[in-house]
Amino acid sequence: MQPSVAVTLALVVVLQMLTELLVARHYGAALVFITPLALLVVQVSAPEPVAQLLLARGVETVIGIAVGVVIAVLTRRPPHDAPDPDDP
Numbered sequence: 001m002q003p004s005v006a007v008t009l010a011l012v013v014v015l016q017m018l019t020e021l022l023v024a025r026h027y028g029a030a031l032v033f034i035t036p037l038a039l040l041v042v043q044v045s046a047p048e049p050v051a052q053l054l055l056a057r058g059v060e061t062v063i064g065i066a067v068g069v070v071i072a073v074l075t076r077r078p079p080h081d082a083p084d085p086d087d088p
Contacts, residue, residue: 002050
């Protein structure tokens with residue numbers, strides 16, 4: 001069941017307001033509202049079934065996590081060893 005246009009627009013307005021209130025103080029908390037806001041705006045402009053949307057976003061999220069982990073592992077610096085006090 002798709003929400004009506006009025007309900008969707010009301011959600012967009014509320015999420016945008018909450019995002020604007022939080023983004024300056026705590027970006028991480030604002031992301032909680034930015035993500036559904038972006039999904040709602042996309043849904044308004046190009047509607048697709050909710051299950052298909054969630055599956056696509058889930059797959060994209062897993063791919064993004066995998067790429068981030070691979071890059072983090074490949075660019076990780078080895079830990080610095082403490083200097084040996086007996087080494088001249």
